[in-house]
Amino acid sequence: MIPVKPLPAQIPNWQQLWRDSLRDPLELLEMLGLTGFSDRISADAGNAFTFRVPRGFAAKMRHGDIHDPLLRQVLPLTEEERLMPGFSSDAVGDMAARGATGVLHKYRGRALLVATGSCAINCRYCFRRHFPYAEETAASGQWREAIDYLRNDASIHEVILSGGDPLSLTTAKLVLLTEALKTLPQLKRLRLHTRLPVVLPERVDAELLDWLSGLPWPVTVVIHANHGNELGPDVGAALRRLREAETTLLNQSVLLAGVNDDADTLQRLSEALHDLGVLPYYLHQLDRVQGAAHFSVPDARAVALHRELMAALPGYLVPKLVREMAGEANKSPLY
Numbered sequence: 618m619i620p621v622k623p624l625p626a627q628i629p630n631w632q633q634l635w636r637d638s639l640r641d642p643l644e645l646l647e648m649l650g651l652t653g654f655s656d657r658i659s660a661d662a663g664n665a666f667t668f669r670v671p672r673g674f675a676a677k678m679r680h681g682d683i684h685d686p687l688l689r690q691v692l693p694l695t696e697e698e699r700l701m702p703g704f705s706s707d708a709v710g711d712m713a714a715r716g717a718t719g720v721l722h723k724y725r726g727r728a729l730l731v732a733t734g735s736c737a738i739n740c741r742y743c744f745r746r747h748f749p750y751a752e753e754t755a756a757s758g759q760w761r762e763a764i765d766y767l768r769n770d771a772s773i774h775e776v777i778l779s780g781g782d783p784l785s786l787t788t789a790k791l792v793l794l795t796e797a798l799k800t801l802p803q804l805k806r807l808r809l810h811t812r813l814p815v816v817l818p819e820r821v822d823a824e825l826l827d828w829l830s831g832l833p834w835p836v837t838v839v840i841h842a843n844h845g846n847e848l849g850p851d852v853g854a855a856l857r858r859l860r861e862a863e864t865t866l867l868n869q870s871v872l873l874a875g876v877n878d879d880a881d882t883l884q885r886l887s888e889a890l891h892d893l894g895v896l897p898y899y900l901h902q903l904d905r906v907q908g909a910a911h912f913s914v915p916d917a918r919a920v921a922l923h924r925e926l927m928a929a930l931p932g933y934l935v936p937k938l939v940r941e942m943a944g945e946a947n948k949s950p951l952y
Contacts, residue, residue, distance in 0.1 A: 631819040635737055639670045650681045662697035666746045669739045674816045686844045686876040690740050696911040706747035708906040710943025717766035719755025727775035730755040732783040737817040742912045744904035764797045775806040784813040788824045807834045812841040818855035829862040837865040843877050845889040856893045867898035872919055873912045880925035887934040897936035920952050
């Protein structure tokens with residue numbers, strides 16, 4: 618096991634912070650001095666896809682600014698109620714790729730486990746906002762069906778833990794899962810897709826780091842940040858701890874209207890990530906999930922922004938501009 622430096626004693630308990638998350642968008646507007654915009658909140662959208670925001674993430678939002686890019690990502694607006702042609706409840710073909718309960722097998726050599734349906738934050742553009750988590754979570758039956766599926770396919774060399782957010786599971790549950798994965802002789806790599814180090818950085822605690830540093834495979838942690846304002850000192854400290862546990866850190870973003878759809882914002886994000894030891898990985902075009910159309914950026918605009926990034930940054934700081942398309946063998950570059 619690789620030794621991990623001890624954490625400062627004052628790091629709060631992440632589960633308590635999660636329980637204390639904001640659950641009412643009107644409370645968030647009041648905190649930000651924006652109660653005059655309460656008529657833009659959709660109760661129906663908030664009930665269909667619940668509102669949840671950690672208070673630490675909310676503290677990074679600009680007071681008095683209804684256009685704050687972090688606020689826009691989480692507010693359930695009346696625009697979500699509009700049924701838009703070309704947008705669906707299963708935008709990326711998850712259910713067609715179902716291999717077993719909680720297993721999505723889309724691409725050669727790797728499979729994704731829907732480890733949980735829980736997230737610390739509910740982003741309004743989430744492509745799985747309509748996913749049937751109650752029936753399709755890999756933890757069902759103590760992972761047995763999922764593990765059996767993986768064991769019976771020797772071509773699967775990498776497992777991706779996703780959800781929901783896998784780090785919303787307790788570390789004890791993650792240990793149970795990876796103990797089961799250790800029985801797969803073909804497994805060579807483990808990947809975690811998580812937003813918690815960004816929105817609830819206290820999750821990166823000593824227990825989690827001990828688990829990560831003791832795993833027998835190379836571990837890649839793909840975080841999810843869309844705007845440089847998400848990356849405060851608390852996030853930087855969490856990412857440093859993950860690096861000390863010898864994980865590889867990548868970032869994926871979603872191109873979102875009103876959040877990061879300008880070249881300067883995207884450039885600052887890439888540079889801030891690099892300063893924190895994270896390489897930009899993907900810049901996703903919005904998955905066309907029903908309820909998120911107001912975040913859509915036209916393809917021509919997306920390509921133009923990406924070309925500006927290529928001209929401004931070294932290649933290793935330019936994320937791949939891609940779209941996920943149902944039934945395709947890989948993520949599809951836009952150009």
